[in-house]
Amino acid sequence: MKAIEITSFGAPEVLRMAERPQPVAGAGELLIRVAASGVNRPDVLQRTGNYPVPPGASDLPGLEVAGEIVDGDAAAMKEAGFAAGQLVCALVAGGGYAEYCVAPVAQCLPVPRGWSTVEAASLPETFFTVWSNVFERGRLQKGETLLVQGGTSGIGVTAIQLAKAMGATVIATAGSDDKCDACLKLGADHAINYKTADFAAEVARLTDGKGVDVVLDMVAGSYVAREIQCLAEDGRLVIIAVQGGVKAEFNAGLVLRKRLTVTGSTLRPRPVVFKGAIARALREKVWPLLEAGAVKPVIHSSFAAAGEPSGAAQAHVLMESNAHIGKIVLTW
Numbered sequence: 586m587k588a589i590e591i592t593s594f595g596a597p598e599v600l601r602m603a604e605r606p607q608p609v610a611g612a613g614e615l616l617i618r619v620a621a622s623g624v625n626r627p628d629v630l631q632r633t634g635n636y637p638v639p640p641g642a643s644d645l646p647g648l649e650v651a652g653e654i655v656d657g658d659a660a661a662m663k664e665a666g667f668a669a670g671q672l673v674c675a676l677v678a679g680g681g682y683a684e685y686c687v688a689p690v691a692q693c694l695p696v697p698r699g700w701s702t703v704e705a706a707s708l709p710e711t712f713f714t715v716w717s718n719v720f721e722r723g724r725l726q727k728g729e730t731l732l733v734q735g736g737t738s739g740i741g742v743t744a745i746q747l748a749k750a751m752g753a754t755v756i757a758t759a760g761s762d763d764k765c766d767a768c769l770k771l772g773a774d775h776a777i778n779y780k781t782a783d784f785a786a787e788v789a790r791l792t793d794g795k796g797v798d799v800v801l802d803m804v805a806g807s808y809v810a811r812e813i814q815c816l817a818e819d820g821r822l823v824i825i826a827v828q829g830g831v832k833a834e835f836n837a838g839l840v841l842r843k844r845l846t847v848t849g850s851t852l853r854p855r856p857v858v859f860k861g862a863i864a865r866a867l868r869e870k871v872w873p874l875l876e877a878g879a880v881k882p883v884i885h886s887s888f889a890a891a892g893e894p895s896g897a898a899q900a901h902v903l904m905e906s907n908a909h910i911g912k913i914v915l916t917w
Contacts, residue, residue, distance in 0.1 A: 586604070586605055586606075586607045586683055586684040586685045587602055587603070587604065587605075587683070587684050587890075587891065587917075588602070588603055588604075588605040588645050588680075588682060588683035588684065589601065589602055589603070589645065589646065589647075589682035589683070589890060589895070589897045589915075590602075590603045590605075590644075590645065591631065591632050591644070591645075591646060594632065594633055594634035595632075595633070597632070597895075597897075597898040597899075597901035597902050597905070598894075598895075598898055599632065600632065600646075600682075600895050600897040600898045600901065601895065602890075602891060602895065605645070605683065607684075607685045608643075608680065608685060608686065608687040609687070610656055610657045610658060610687050611658070611687070612658055612661070613658055613661045613689055613690055613691070613857070614657060614658055614661070614687050614688065614689055614690060615654050615656065615657025615658065615661075615662055615667065615673075615687070615688060615690050615693065616654070616655050616656040616657055616685060616686075616687055617650055617651075617652045617653065617654060617655070617673065617675060617685065617686050617687075617688060617693075618652045618653045618655050618684070618685055619650045619651070619652040619681070619683060619684055619685060619686050619917050620651055620652040620653070620702035620703070620706070620916065620917060621650070621651050621652070621702050621703045621705070621706035621887070621914050621915065621916050621917065622647045622649065622650050622681045622682050622683075622686075622706055622890070622914065622915040622917070623647075623648070623649035623650070623681070623706045623707050623708075623709070623710055623739075623912060623913075623914055623915075624647075624897075624900045624901070624904060624912075624913040624914065624915060625648055625649070625710045625711075625739060626738075626739075626826065626828075626904065627648060627710075627853065628646040628647065628648065628682075628901070628904075629901055629904055629905060631646050632646060632901065638679055639678055639679075639853055639854045641678075642678035642679035642680070642853075643677075643678070643679035643680030644679065645679055645680045645681070645682050645683055646679065646681065646682050646897075647677065647679065647680060647681020647682035647683070647686070648676065648677055648678070648679070648681055648709070648710045648853065649674065649675065649676055649677065649681055649706060649707075649708070649709035649710040650674065650675055650677060650681045650686045650688070650706060650709075651672070651673065651674040651675075651696060651702040651703070651705035651706035651708075652672070652673070652686075652702060652917075653670060653671070653672055653673075654667060654668065654669050654670065654671050654672075654673055655669060655685075656669065657669075657690065658690065661690040662690055664690075665690050665691070665693070667690065667693065667695075671695065672695070672696040672702060672705070673693045673694060673695055673696060674693070674694055674695075674696055674702075674705040674706060674708050674709050675688035675689075675692055675693040675694070675709060676688070676692045676709035676710060676713050676852075676860060676864070677692070678853055678854075682890065682897060682915065684917050689857045689860070689861070691857050691858070691860065691861030691864060692709075692857065692860045692861060692864055693864070694708070694709070694864055694867060694868055694872065695868075695872075697872055697875040697876045698876045699876060699878075700875065700882065703884060703887055703914050703916060704882035704884060706914050707739070707882055707883070707884055707911075707912035707914055708875075708882075710739070710852075711739045711740050711742075711743040711912070712743055712747075712867055712871060713852060713860065713863050713864070713867070714740060714743075714825060714852055715740060715743045715744045715747055715801075716747070716863055716866060716867055716871065717850065717852065717863050718801065718823045718825050718849075718850060719731065719744055719747070719748065719799060719801055719823065720747075720751070721863075721866075722821075722823050722848050722849075722850060723799040723801065723821045723823045723848075724799075724821060725748060725751070725753055725798065725799045726753070726798075727751060727752030727753065728752060728753070728754075729753050729754070729797075729798035729799065730753065730754040730755070730756065730792060730797040730798050730799075730817075731744065731748045731753050731754070731755050731756070731797065731798070731799045731800075731801065732756045732757075732758070732784075732788060732797040732799070732800045732801070732812070732815060733745055733748075733755060733756070733757045733758070733773075733801050734758050734800070734801065734802050734803055734804055734808065734812075735758065735759070735803050735804070736757025736758060736759045736764070736765075736767075736768040736771075736773060736776065737757075737759050737764045737767050737768060737909070737910040737911065738803065739911060739912045739913075740801070740803060740825070741757060741759075741768070742771055742883040742910070742911050742912075744801050745757055745768060745771045745772055745773050746771055746772055746879075746880045746881070747871065747874075747880060749772040749773075750874050750879045750880055754774050755772065755773045755774050755775075756773065756774065756775045756776075756777065756787075756788060756791060756797060757773040757775070757776050757777070758776070758777045758778075758779045758784050759776060759777075759778065759779070760778070760779060760780050760907065761778065761780070762778055764776075764778075764910060765777070765778050767910045771883070775787075775791050783811075784811065784815070785811040785812075785814045785815050788815045789814075789815070792817070795817050796814075796815055796816050796817035796818075796820060797815055797816060797817060797820065798816075798817055798819075798820055798821065799820065799821045799822075799823065800812045800815060800816060800820070800821070800822045800823065801823055801825065802822060802823065802824045802825065802826075803824075803825055803826040803828055804826070804827075804828050804829040805824050805826070805827040805828070805829050805830060805831065805833060806827065806828075806829025806830030806831070806832065806833055807829060807830070807833065808829055808833075809822070809824070809833035809834075809835050809847075810833065810834060810835040810836065813835045813836060813839050813840065813845065813847075814836075814839065816839075816843060816845050817843070818843045818844060819843070819844050819845070819846075820843060820845050820846070821845070821846045821848065822845065822846070822847045822848070823848055823849060823850075824847070824848070824849035825849060825850065825851075882911075882912075883910065883911030883912060884911055884912050884913075884914060885903075885909040885910050885911045885912060885913055886900070886903060886909065886913050886914075887913070887914040887915070887916050888900045888913070888914075888915055888916070889915075889916055890915040890916060890917050891917075896915055896916075897915060900913045900914075900915060
């Protein structure tokens with residue numbers, strides 16, 4: 586099969602098309618003929634040598650795919666309600682940038698009715714991440730307020746739409762007025778241009794000094810201190826990436842006085858049983874929203890994986906430019 590390899594750590598040009606043996610589905614797995622692969626920030630970190638591959642995972646980049654089931658563990662597939670020929674999307678620990686990909690049955694979901702495989706390939710990584718962190722770790726409830734840092738990223742557009750669909754108020758930050766407008770069009774109640782305004786001061790103004798109940802943070806670093814200020818009593822800060830650095834200083838007294846929770850997680854190294862539980866929750870609580878149109882796909886660009894120059898390289902250049910709104914997808 587054709588697959589995209591990281592030939593060495595470095596710039597997007599290190600992503601090259603190669604020939605690899607077609608993978609074989611093992612116990613509890615199925616084999617997908619990939620129609621589309623989602624592109625995510627962790628793929629960029631892996632390419633630059635800053636995101637080690639978990640033990641046992643493919644060295645090929647790519648954490649989400651959509652396509653047709655061609656083979657697999659018959660018993661596991663039957664139990665999950667899947668069959669050969671069915672279109673699914675899947676969260677994988679690696680190997681998504683390829684014509685064929687093996688995925689645990691538990692981490693697969695049917696392509697939502699009315700969605701294309703390109704649209705479905707944009708789902709798993711962001712929806713698993715947002716559900717696990719905003720709704721499980723962050724315990725966001727109807728009527729509460731969520732602050733989303735980076736509202737036009739793949740994670741951001743997912744968090745905005747899901748939180749609104751669940752009855753929350755959403756404040757999003759973005760790096761330009763155009764991106765703020767995009768956040769509002771996606772359903773955010775308020776959008777703050779973090780380059781021209783102090784988001785902590787704006788949150789205080791917008792909430793009449795109360796603060797927000799949950800913050801979804803992909804920056805960390807110096808943002809943490811201001812996010813602590815942004816939180817309401819019993820608020821929850823959930824950190825899912827450290828683009829601004831791993832070290833932070835903040836007022837621990839505020840954590841005590843406001844009874845705050847500071848937490849975070851990474852998804853890729855978690856076991857199949859953990860990810861399978863998220864998949865079941867998504868199928869029950871979120872897939873009906875997708876099929877009803879309450880949550881819509883936001884695809885900024887798709888690139889032919891076999892294109893020249895490399896479609897994957899072009900996708901990574903776009904990802905690193907931060908010019909995109911929504912998801913970037915490779916097609917096969």
